Amino acid sequence: MEDRQELVEKHGDHWLRALTDVRVFELQLAEMHKAGSSVLGAVHLGIGQEAVAVGVAGQLIPGDQITVSHRGHGPMLARGLDPERMYAEILGRVSGYCGGKGGSMHIACPAEGVAGANGIVGGGIPMALGIAKAAKELGTGNVGVPIFGDGAANTGAFAETLNLAAVWEAPVVFVCENNGYGQFTPTDAVTGGPGIFTRGEGFGVPGVEVDGEDVVAVHVEMAAALERARAGEGPTLLECRTTRWHGHHEGDERYAGEYRPAPSREGDPIKRLAAEMDELGLEGGAKAEAAEADSRKRLEAAMEAALAAPEPAPETAMTGVYV
Amino acid sequence: MEDRQELVEKHGDHWLRALTDVRVFELQLAEMHKAGSSVLGAVHLGIGQEAVAVGVAGQLIPGDQITVSHRGHGPMLARGLDPERMYAEILGRVSGYCGGKGGSMHIACPAEGVAGANGIVGGGIPMALGIAKAAKELGTGNVGVPIFGDGAANTGAFAETLNLAAVWEAPVVFVCENNGYGQFTPTDAVTGGPGIFTRGEGFGVPGVEVDGEDVVAVHVEMAAALERARAGEGPTLLECRTTRWHGHHEGDERYAGEYRPAPSREGDPIKRLAAEMDELGLEGGAKAEAAEADSRKRLEAAMEAALAAPEPAPETAMTGVYV
Amino acid sequence: MSSANQTAVSPANRLAPAIRDAIAQQMRGDDRVLFWGEDIRTGVMSTSQGLVDEFGPERVIDTPISEGAFLGAALGAAANGLRPIVEIMYSSFFYVAFDQLVNQIGRARYMTDGQVTAPLTVIAATGASGFAAQHSDASYPMLMNAGGLRIVFPSTPHQAFWLTRAALRSDDPVIVLNQPALAGAKGEIRDEPMELGDVEVTTHGEDVSVYAIGLMAVRARKVAKRLAEEGIGVEVVDVCSLSPFPVEAIVASVRRTGRAVVVDEARLACSAASEISATIAEAAFDALEAPIERVAVPNVFIPYAPPLEAHVIPQEADIEAAIRKVLA
Amino acid sequence: MSSANQTAVSPANRLAPAIRDAIAQQMRGDDRVLFWGEDIRTGVMSTSQGLVDEFGPERVIDTPISEGAFLGAALGAAANGLRPIVEIMYSSFFYVAFDQLVNQIGRARYMTDGQVTAPLTVIAATGASGFAAQHSDASYPMLMNAGGLRIVFPSTPHQAFWLTRAALRSDDPVIVLNQPALAGAKGEIRDEPMELGDVEVTTHGEDVSVYAIGLMAVRARKVAKRLAEEGIGVEVVDVCSLSPFPVEAIVASVRRTGRAVVVDEARLACSAASEISATIAEAAFDALEAPIERVAVPNVFIPYAPPLEAHVIPQEADIEAAIRKVLA
Ligand SMILES: Cc1ncc(C[n+]2csc(CCOP(=O)(O)OP(=O)(O)O)c2C)c(N)n1
Ligand SMILES: Cc1ncc(C[n+]2csc(CCOP(=O)(O)OP(=O)(O)O)c2C)c(N)n1
């Protein structure tokens, strides 16, 4: 494994742009919501969690598939989906990835490596195992990567899938984004044990805890897990500790004293990477600014195009159940 | 904790009788099945697993409740249910615990500490947590004890309940009877990880592995877990390693070479206890023989009485859904 | 502690607050009532809002996202001296806990020949609210078929208050459904108690019976009002109790009018609408003067984009068209 | 590897072996077909017996008792190049995996606007077989209401072979139900392919249409035969395809006879029987000469003791009584 400095030198510029794209993509939705947009439904944003998206989904190869939760824009973007078609889906437009049938919680594009998002917490985890099983049987060398929240770690679907993945020695990397909350409930208040990453061990899935606000660390641990998976050595569970800056969904930022304090934004993954690059003389701060300007420009255009697209024809609701 | 010898001196006679009662209760069903009885439906016998039943359920106090699986006769008997009414339920008689509505897989008597059996693998585990929650809220000092197989350790219900029990610090003792098989599938072929007892740790439930063919060991570990639970220190997971001598259900003993060899009966918990008592000069062998004769007599009478009871009136099928 | 028998009518005049008030009254009167579910301290669903302030986190308990475990736990707790209330945010989430709900809670009593009594109430939102296919099912037909559960689905604050109150006082497991779109629906709570199993004829008319559930009942009433101006007498039977299925009350209205339209936000196949229609075709055939029209969601899923969602969910125009059809 | 297009008819003349043969033929012709489920190497359910001997444990795979995980995995695998077959021992066990079955598998295609194609088949036994309430549900009405799944339920070896074969060749998720009590039912497999969606008029008659499913169809045929001797013409419509719901085929028969009885082993409320009845009451009302009688399991659970079980499950006498009633 390359050392940290080498990685930053090699990938820093790209990561900065990718992190910024995710951030700006979501900021635009947040701003739109704040402005009282009447065309925007509920959106669950992962602002603050970008390093998981980029560190995990940014290094997948063609044929790998992720399944994501209700809070999945970041990993989808990092996997390479088109922001315009994502916005269009979020806005219920005909040009969206699912023709407006899915919305923010159900964006999918299997052809580009996003097998599906989910409205059901934990619901997409078993599917990712099946993806890995197919990859193994067909010898493609690909992996299935379920990305889910800390809340999903308390679902039966998660535990059952851990076990079956271990039994099948399937090329799965389980990625838990522990952002400290499930909706409005602090993770610690409803989650037993010394850490979600330890939950795999009893099922035969080794676990790793990683600073999920450090894109380098996430990248490194994900790379190791991918190597294991592709080498036929079985599944790994990665717990990425991160922070959800916004409310559960936009417009819903309720905090409650000690039980649920407003989150700190100290760990900002973009600022951290930029600072590290600065220290290495790689001009992180300047590049971050440039990246933001560039993202803004592209994503504003994407948003505009999405808004300009028509709504789907009502009759299209009647088709598409069966082949 | 008393040492082993003291325990055997104190409880040996009782354990021998209790183990034998469970054994003979089930042997009579096996014999009945072998004789081609037309009145006996499918029965899942725990012959060979008696030490778990007696070591676990034999030391519960009034108000404690167990939930059991489809293979639950042993724990029910050890908990104190009436063999005649159990036989009657198994035979679909009106005098059965459930008036013939339940059958072998659904015998229950909450008033005597058996909250329910289950036809669904893992299905009774959450209920036991609720029993514990009620005990805790009402301050009764009682516990909820779900007893389930190794197969149930792969269900989502198990994992979810482990976590919630830890979060609630509920007085639950999870008892897994690992008898090496789930139906016809070897446990090892479908179970990841270093042992089911380790599965609790990631959820905050400490685990213990115990020789489930040694009634003394089971008693000791169960006693420790009960003490923890009653002291408000939360749940424990006990994995009891044992052996299912018979097929999954009577008449269905299929073995398959290396994949599924016929089980060894080496660990017979009755013989082991008797031998240990013999070594201590407690006349285990003789007492075991006497116990068997006594059990036979009582249980033959129970069976006869059950067989003599009428079938339920068909119309009774129509009542009892709502209060 | 105030008496459990007080009959104070709720001051709320909106639907979700009426449910919450019924809960609060019951919790005040009975320490054995605990309320658990996801994010109920925050009151994500308006049916739990503010309860933690009065009753504290020992009785208003945030759970992990483990619907199976905490529903199953409610069975054990209810059978052992507590009277738990469980919130499941959306009735689509029943599916992750379906075995516990239908195969454990719903039949523990029957299987044990009455030995288990499980006084528990499940509160859940049901129906579409812009969250697309996986959140939006009107899942009660499956629960009606599963059996063993009492189910009510109020469409007015009055029904909401009294049926929730009755649910909480029942010794059976009861599911109280509520429609997000009606959470703020206004209406007076009259001092006329309702019981589990009651349906309510909310509009009287002589020409056609319209059986409708939840938001569909609200829409049916609007249509009835409009058609009344045309001289068409529409009787709206608000089927606010779904299980056990209220056969007599269903049959009574169509016997008077001779024509029936059934409106349901569930998918058509094996829906509550189908049950109502089949019941009429069996028990009131001689009174029927026209085919029984069902207006329900076609056998697709609830799509996200608003024009798509509106297309598959019965609208007032659909109800009106069906009425005119059976009157033609 | 033999051709996937061969049309060899199965030599089996019993129901469960006919399903197994259809599976074996498909596995022979297509390496992408894997079969997984609990204890299928042993062939606990006769639909998998012996397959491991031919195809080995890499393709006939014993799973842990984790129905949710392995059903959900089938979705991912099917969408990525495999064609998995999954056995769920009893359809009552769908409940532990209900979200995966109805909210994931059933709607992945719709939600993604057709991007996901999931060619997977689920094999499950359904109906009572002496195992009491938690094993015995005829759970297809819930799945019909859930939508998105094709469902077939053969009652003869002929139907079993052809419908299973069609299921395995379909690119949609299909559920093939089979009745333990009919596993050994005998019958010839004719060289007349059936397709998903087909129903079969197995007995012709002019006086009354009896719609029946699974074992109930077998019972209905016996009754029809007996009544034929009395000169009563009973047309038995074996509703062996349940979803998507075969409206036209249902309506056609009653249009000829004018009278209908519907027999279902599901609980009555929101049953397939109710759907059939409601469909007729809506679309063939003008042809109806009598009320539509439903014969189904009352809204209780399947009890254990044989006389109790027999009391709640429709028997030939119940079917006959209903026929005589609509003919009276
Ligand atoms: C089975 C299920 N239960 C409840 C919900 C409602 N819900 C949506 S998101 C959420 C919290 C999820 O928390 P987590 O998994 O930590 O993801 P995060 O929102 O923090 O990204 C809840 C409870 C749901 N969608 N599915
Ligand atoms: C949810 C569910 N899946 C499958 C079954 C069928 N089944 C009954 S017992 C059994 C094996 C259970 O194994 P284990 O938990 O180890 O208990 P044991 O029989 O060994 O005591 C299976 C698969 C079931 N009853 N419930």
Ligand SMILES: [Mg+2]
């Ligand atoms: Mg979270």
Ligand SMILES: [Mg+2]
């Ligand atoms: Mg076992």
